Amino acid sequence: xxxxxxEVDILVVGSGAGGLLAGLVGAHNRADVLIVEKADLWxxxxxxxxxxxxxxxxxxxxxxxxxDNLDDAFTYLRALSADNVPDENIRxxxxxxxxxxxxxxxxxxxxxxxxxxxxxxAENPGGSAQGYRTHLPLPISGKPxxxxxxxxxxxxxxxxxxxxxxxxxxxxxxxxxxxxxxxxNLAVSMARYWLDLPFRLTSRKDRRLTLGNALTGGLRMxxxxxxxxxxxxxxxxxxxxxxxxxxGAIVEKDGKPYRIGVRQGVVLAAGGFDKxxxxxxxxxxxxxxxxxxxxVTSNTGDSIxxxxxxxxxxxxxxxxWAAPVxxxxxxxxxxxxxxxxxxxxxxxxxxxxxxxxxxxASYHIVGQxxxxxxxxxxxxxxxxxxxxHTYRHKFPMGPLYPLMPTFLHSKGVRSILKQGRSIExxxxxxxxxxxxxxxxxxxxxxxxxxxxxxxxxxxEAAYDKMYGDFRHVPNPCLRPLDKGxxxxxxxxxxxxxxxxxxxxxxxxxxxxxxxxPITGLYAxxxxxxxxxxxxxxxxxxxxxxxxxxxxxxxxxxxxxN
Ligand code: FAD
Numbered sequence: 318x319x320x321x322x323x324e325v326d327i328l329v330v331g332s333g334a335g336g337l338l339a340g341l342v343g344a345h346n347r348a349d350v351l352i353v354e355k356a357d358l359w360x361x362x363x364x365x366x367x368x369x370x371x372x373x374x375x376x377x378x379x380x381x382x383x384x385d386n387l388d389d390a391f392t393y394l395r396a397l398s399a400d401n402v403p404d405e406n407i408r409x410x411x412x413x414x415x416x417x418x419x420x421x422x423x424x425x426x427x428x429x430x431x432x433x434x435x436x437x438x439a440e441n442p443g444g445s446a447q448g449y450r451t452h453l454p455l456p457i458s459g460k461p462x463x464x465x466x467x468x469x470x471x472x473x474x475x476x477x478x479x480x481x482x483x484x485x486x487x488x489x490x491x492x493x494x495x496x497x498x499x500x501x502n503l504a505v506s507m508a509r510y511w512l513d514l515p516f517r518l519t520s521r522k523d524r525r526l527t528l529g530n531a532l533t534g535g536l537r538m539x540x541x542x543x544x545x546x547x548x549x550x551x552x553x554x555x556x557x558x559x560x561x562x563x564x565g566a567i568v569e570k571d572g573k574p575y576r577i578g579v580r581q582g583v584v585l586a587a588g589g590f591d592k593x594x595x596x597x598x599x600x601x602x603x604x605x606x607x608x609x610x611x612x613v614t615s616n617t618g619d620s621i622x623x624x625x626x627x628x629x630x631x632x633x634x635x636x637x638w639a640a641p642v643x644x645x646x647x648x649x650x651x652x653x654x655x656x657x658x659x660x661x662x663x664x665x666x667x668x669x670x671x672x673x674x675x676x677x678a679s680y681h682i683v684g685q686x687x688x689x690x691x692x693x694x695x696x697x698x699x700x701x702x703x704x705x706h707t708y709r710h711k712f713p714m715g716p717l718y719p720l721m722p723t724f725l726h727s728k729g730v731r732s733i734l735k736q737g738r739s740i741e742x743x744x745x746x747x748x749x750x751x752x753x754x755x756x757x758x759x760x761x762x763x764x765x766x767x768x769x770x771x772x773x774x775x776x777e778a779a780y781d782k783m784y785g786d787f788r789h790v791p792n793p794c795l796r797p798l799d800k801g802x803x804x805x806x807x808x809x810x811x812x813x814x815x816x817x818x819x820x821x822x823x824x825x826x827x828x829x830x831x832x833x834p835i836t837g838l839y840a841x842x843x844x845x846x847x848x849x850x851x852x853x854x855x856x857x858x859x860x861x862x863x864x865x866x867x868x869x870x871x872x873x874x875x876x877x878n
Contacts, residue, residue: 321565321578325351327874328566328577329584330553330620333361334368334529335842335863336586337422339538342871344543345424348581352545353568354613355552357468357538361588362814362843363860364470365613366529367486368454370429370864371857372414375452377422378431381447387411390450392434393443398825399633399850409823409860409869417868419867420453427535428455432486435779436855437679444854446779451856454531456485459524461538467520468549470533474716475612476528482510483527493656493712494786514870532860551575553587555840558627563837566623581874582837585827586867587817589637589843592620599814600634603688606698609642609651609811610842616814620844624819627831629838632846633817638859639684641665641700642811643715645729651811652715654702655680659776659784661796662708664761665808668696670744670754672761675773677781677794680813681853687810699745699807703740703758705798712786715806735805743803758798768792814859816847825870837869 326348328524329340340350357366372378373390391411398407401719421427434451436444459466474480484628488506490663491499510523526534540547554574557565565578590596591612604610625631641658642651658665659677667673667690674686691697704714713718723731737743740758741751768791770777776785776794785793819827819840826834827845842863849858872878 320576322576324578325349326581326582326585326873328579328580329586330566331585331587331844332359332547333588333842333863334363334402334532334720334860335844335867336361336584337540338864339544339586339841339867339871340541341425341536341865342420342652342868342874343542344540344545346871346875346877348352349514349544351577351750352540352547352554353551354547355587356613356620357469357648359547359549360467360470360533360590360664361528362376362612362616363781364529364533365473365476366860367476367856368532369857370418370452370861371855372418372452373411373450375415375418375431377418377429377452377587378449380383381431381449383431383447385445385450389443393441394849394854396441396443396782397438397852397854398848402820402846402848402850405823406821410848410865411672413869414861414865420868424518425535427532428456429453431457434856435584437681437780437781437853439779446551450689453486454528454535456483456525456527457531457535459526459530460478462534465537466522466524466534468614469530471522472528472530473653474511474677475655481521481523482506483525483530483595484524485527494788503789504646507647507696512514523612525782529577553623554742556583556623558835561833561836563627564833565686567727578841579837582839584867584870585620585624585838585840585844586842587620587821587844588612588616588702590621590655590810591616591691593617597616600817601637603635603692604637604810604812604815606809609809611640611650611653611811611813614649614708616843619819624827624838624840626837629827629835630820630822630830631818632639634819636780636847636851637812637815638681638853639688639815640811641683641687641808643806645716645727646732647729651809653680653813654715654808656784657702657712657714658683659781659794660708660712661789661794662711662798663702663704664758666701666703666749666754667866668695668749670749671757672773673697675770675775675781677775677784679780679853684810684812691810697811701749701805702808703743703803703805705803706800709804715805719828733807736802738801738802743805747805762797762799764834765795768795770795816843816844816849818843818845821845824873825866826873839874841866841870
């Protein structure tokens with residue numbers, strides 16, 4: 318087929334971490350690259366995220382004194398992943414992850430530190446209780462982006478202060494525990510933000526980029542240095558396949574179809590079907606509500622469907638990166654709940670007022686347990702997060718800030734917060750049987766006072782303890798709920814994106830129904846079926862593999878490997 322409106326070597330669809338890195342590695346290897354993005358903002362869910370990446374045996378972890386072993390990492394992932402995920406896909410990730418990170422740190426402003434963040438199943442063979450496989454990006458200035466910083470997606474409210482001041486992980490923890498000097502440091506951060514003049518007069522965007530903003534912002538800076546264009550408001554509509562080869566794609570530009578021919582191939586990096594309610598109903602009934610997904614609204618599975626339309630095979634579409642989320646009315650996505658569940662002075666109950674899980678487990682495990690519980694018993698969507706006055710004063714809970722009176726919170730937040738002078742009164746306000754909730758709290762309190770949770774073992778695993786209050790003994794995750802008033806917030810089984818998608822091989826090539834690669838078609842990130850199957854082995858296992866596949870795909874397309 319000829320009559321293309323434009324021809325390039327590589328067309329990248331989507332501007333999350335996977336798409337940006339695929340474009341960058343392609344351009345570095347001398348390909349003429351174009352990135353198209355459906356939304357009017359770039360960065361995808363990646364920009365709103367923590368930007369954490371799970372990378373076994375990295376150079377930075379080694380420099381921090383952590384000796385890792387790739388066979389251990391493979392053993393750990395293989396056992397957790399689904400049986401239908403080929404060994405070669407897991408191996409490809411394990412083997413290429415550290416070289417990918419080395420490349421990124423050598424060729425972009427993005428720099429990572431290894432973090433002592435325990436694996437989510439650290440007790441399993443090959444798991445790391447010390448951590449140092451999770452890496453976090455260091456903050457960078459967004460000023461080199463010029464005006465493009467304005468169209469970079471804001472960090473999620475769950476990963477920023479007041480939804481607009483960008484925070485690094487270490488700053489969050491300083492504020493969370495109000496460690497020495499926190500007031501001064503908070504004041505310095507606020508002053509830095511407000512004194513970014515005259516920019517402050519025209520934008521709420523924080524130009525100090527952290528977490529997912531630092532990752533995507535830094536990748537975009539490197540793309541700009543290489544002159545790679547990124548077109549906003551340009552959704553992929555269809556792929557063009559001729560014989561066994563993808564030769565181009567049709568996008569929509571200025572409201573009209575626009576045909577782009579490719580000499581080397583197309584990289585699909587357009588995320589999952591997070592916000593497509595119809596695709597969820599058909600494929601992922603365990604995670605039923607598109608509105609509660611933390612993914613960005615433009616992730617509607619377009620490129621999964623475009624792949625299927627030209628004969629690509631899919632895998633594990635029933636799966637998602639599960640997570641408990643708070644939902645504030647009027648917002649376009651759920652707010653991931655990570656830390657709060659592990660802090661002392663709160664419990665989660667179902668609609669009968671009973672605990673049914675270890676609140677402090679990883680968000681994926683809790684999200685899956687909530688979803689399964691609701692599917693079986695119909696009493697966990699929503700569940701209720703119950704906390705006492707001491708908790709309310711000391712720690713954040715979802716959209717609620719400590720020390721900030723309730724009336725200063727938004728109307729949406731106030732509309733979901735329930736309060737009672739006693740547990741019984743609170744129970745009546747949330748429609749739960751008062752006697753059952755009182756009994757649940759009394760039983761929890763008896764054991765929590767001794768630092769024990771015989772029912773659900775909260776605070777025993779390395780991961781639980783990491784997010785607990787390290788000053789609280791004997792168990793950083795457990796304290797009786799004993800001081801009124803008492804509070805409740807609804808919490809939902811949600812996700813931070815779907816993770817089933819197009820089936821790929823070790824080179825990130827999309828496979829067809831016969832299991833053969835479709836030449837010139839690659840898929841990365843949540844657009845592809847994850848090598849993790851339905852598991853979540855550690856912080857950063859969505860973006861780490863997305864970037865690693867992007868690195869592998871672009872090198873393969875350009876003949877570098
Ligand atoms: P995205 O980053 O979502 O990018 C997809 C892009 O494709 C979007 O910009 C979208 O608009 C675009 N697109 C969609 N359709 C089309 C189309 N038809 N044409 C063109 N473009 C299209 N994961 C981690 O590993 N580490 C973390 O620290 C972490 N923290 C998180 C924190 C929060 C609050 C949330 C919500 C998620 C977090 N996640 C984290 C999950 C992670 O952000 C996502 O799984 C990951 O970013 C997905 O990357 P991606 O490149 O596949 O998609």
